[in-house]
Amino acid sequence: MRAGTPRRHGRDGLAMATLIGTVVAACLTACAPTGAGVTTPSPSPSTPAPVPPTDVVEVPVTSAAVPPPAARIAPDRLVIESIGVDMPVVDVGVEPGGQMQLPVDPAVAGWYRYGPDAAATAGHVVLAAHVDAVDYPIGPLANLRDVAVGSTIAVMAADGSTRTWVVESLTYYEKAALPTDELFAREGDPALVVITCGGPFDASTGHYRDNVVAIAKPQS
Amino acid sequence: MRKTAAAGLAVGLIAALGFAVPASASTSDSAQLSVLHGIPDTPVDVYVNGALTLDDFQPGKLAGPLTLPAGDYEVALTAPNAADASSPILGPATITLTADGDFTAAAYLSESGQPSLKLFQNDTAATAAGQGRLTVRHVAAAPAVDVLAGGSPVIEDLTNPNEKTLDLPAGPVSASVALAGTTEPVLGPTDVQIQDGVLTIVYAWGSAEDENLALAVQTVSVAHSNPGGVPSGTAGYLAQRDTTMSFIALAGAGALAIAAAAATALAMRRRQEARR
Numbered sequence: 001m002r003a004g005t006p007r008r009h010g011r012d013g014l015a016m017a018t019l020i021g022t023v024v025a026a027c028l029t030a031c032a033p034t035g036a037g038v039t040t041p042s043p044s045p046s047t048p049a050p051v052p053p054t055d056v057v058e059v060p061v062t063s064a065a066v067p068p069p070a071a072r073i074a075p076d077r078l079v080i081e082s083i084g085v086d087m088p089v090v091d092v093g094v095e096p097g098g099q100m101q102l103p104v105d106p107a108v109a110g111w112y113r114y115g116p117d118a119a120a121t122a123g124h125v126v127l128a129a130h131v132d133a134v135d136y137p138i139g140p141l142a143n144l145r146d147v148a149v150g151s152t153i154a155v156m157a158a159d160g161s162t163r164t165w166v167v168e169s170l171t172y173y174e175k176a177a178l179p180t181d182e183l184f185a186r187e188g189d190p191a192l193v194v195i196t197c198g199g200p201f202d203a204s205t206g207h208y209r210d211n212v213v214a215i216a217k218p219q220s
Numbered sequence: 221m222r223k224t225a226a227a228g229l230a231v232g233l234i235a236a237l238g239f240a241v242p243a244s245a246s247t248s249d250s251a252q253l254s255v256l257h258g259i260p261d262t263p264v265d266v267y268v269n270g271a272l273t274l275d276d277f278q279p280g281k282l283a284g285p286l287t288l289p290a291g292d293y294e295v296a297l298t299a300p301n302a303a304d305a306s307s308p309i310l311g312p313a314t315i316t317l318t319a320d321g322d323f324t325a326a327a328y329l330s331e332s333g334q335p336s337l338k339l340f341q342n343d344t345a346a347t348a349a350g351q352g353r354l355t356v357r358h359v360a361a362a363p364a365v366d367v368l369a370g371g372s373p374v375i376e377d378l379t380n381p382n383e384k385t386l387d388l389p390a391g392p393v394s395a396s397v398a399l400a401g402t403t404e405p406v407l408g409p410t411d412v413q414i415q416d417g418v419l420t421i422v423y424a425w426g427s428a429e430d431e432n433l434a435l436a437v438q439t440v441s442v443a444h445s446n447p448g449g450v451p452s453g454t455a456g457y458l459a460q461r462d463t464t465m466s467f468i469a470l471a472g473a474g475a476l477a478i479a480a481a482a483a484t485a486l487a488m489r490r491r492q493e494a495r496r
Binding site for chain 1: 256273274277280281282283284286348349350390392410411412413415416417422423435436437438439444445446447448449450451452453454455456457458459460461
């Protein structure tokens with residue numbers, strides 16, 4: 001089972017390379033007219049480590065007693081200083097229709113509680129907020145489209161910790177084509193994903209055409 | 221605690237990994253096996269295909285998961301420190317692991333208290349976004365039970381050695397086990413965490429007569445589902461403001477152009493006047 005770990009790593013590397021490729025491709029078409037920035041980070045080549053020769057299998061044995069609930073570190077504040085964003089974060093789940101739940105107030109962001117948490121060492125921490133909602137002022141994430149690649153994002157968490165992330169890409173996706181499986185990844189390199197709406201507004205449906213998605217990597 | 225398996229099993233495991241490495245997405249030739257020890261007061265050695273695989277395996281413990289090639293395996297349980305598998309206290313029994321399956325072999329007491337062995341297949345189908353899965357297995361020397369969540373029955377009349385499975389919203393569930401048709405818990409209530417994309421298997425094991433009924437829990441990661449989308453704007457105010465801003469910008473540019481044209485015209489007229 002230890003031998004399985006390198007293989008998983010290799011797959012995730014490939015998935016990340018694919019994701020970056022997709023982001024670049026999407027930006028070449030979707031983001032060009034809007035002037036959104038994009039970087040093309042070179043994914044580090046990840047070759048699976050060779051399976052070490054072994055003649056024994058270690059069978060893990062654990063207690064089957066009822067485990068205490070795993071502690072989850074919930075993000076509680078999102079700060080993107082360069083674009084004037086400083087907003088509280090609450091945890092959210094899923095709407096009955098399967099869409100991500102969002103706080104009604106555009107001034108409050110939601111953290112997808114079923115995905116990786118603020119302290120995640122793998123997978124994507126997903127935060128999202130309405131860009132606007134009826135009877136509320138336009139939300140802080142209206143400025144997300146102006147965030148520059150390389151800007152920092154600070155995420156404070158309920159345990160008092162602050163984690164700093166660096167924006168790596170900004171992408172407009174047509175909502176119908178939002179790559180949710182990639183954005184909500186639970187494995188692979190850790191990333192912060194900040195999502196709101198943008199693009200043209202369709203008054204007949206009451207929805208924007210696009211999602212605006214910023215992806216940030218942990219500050220090293 | 222880790223136990224070392226015999227070489228025969230090891231060869232099988234390495235072969236399985238050898239298959240898995242080139243075809244990263246495919247696991248079609250292997251299965252996952254865990255082993256639960258649910259016979260009270262009886263430590264055992266577990267032999268698989270005649271090879272000692274779990275040494276001094278204690279009640280209430282869970283071993284695995286092991287990745288094994290699909291196929292038939294002969295399992296025998298002996299008293300601890302037996303020289304070999306020739307005089308088992310349980311088995312030998314043949315278990316069949318089908319490709320891609322996730323299994324738990326449980327050593328348990330039948331309703332009448334006889335040591336028994338059963339292979340359960342774990343339901344690893346994808347859960348909906350925000351949902352987790354709960355399987356309850358009755359492997360205790362006890363009559364039929366109901367399983368209560370927050371005091372009301374969610375599983376009724378479950379008998380040894382059977383199981384029931386349901387998908388629930390992720391979150392803590394206050395679970396208890398009562399004799400069928402009653403609500404007075406014989407086990408619990410205990411907080412069981414239902415997690416998105418995780419199968420939580422709760423075993424009721426032990427013996428009612430010996431008053432050592434207990435709960436055991438195993439978790440298995442299953443495929444999860446992601447939200448279908450992020451509907452993050454409903455008013456159109458931003459789009460409206462953008463339109464207004466570009467109108468103002470356009471109007472501003474227009475005004476500038478008119479002013480420039482007027483200035484040019486004025487200048488020309490002045491020059492003409494000057495020439496006169």
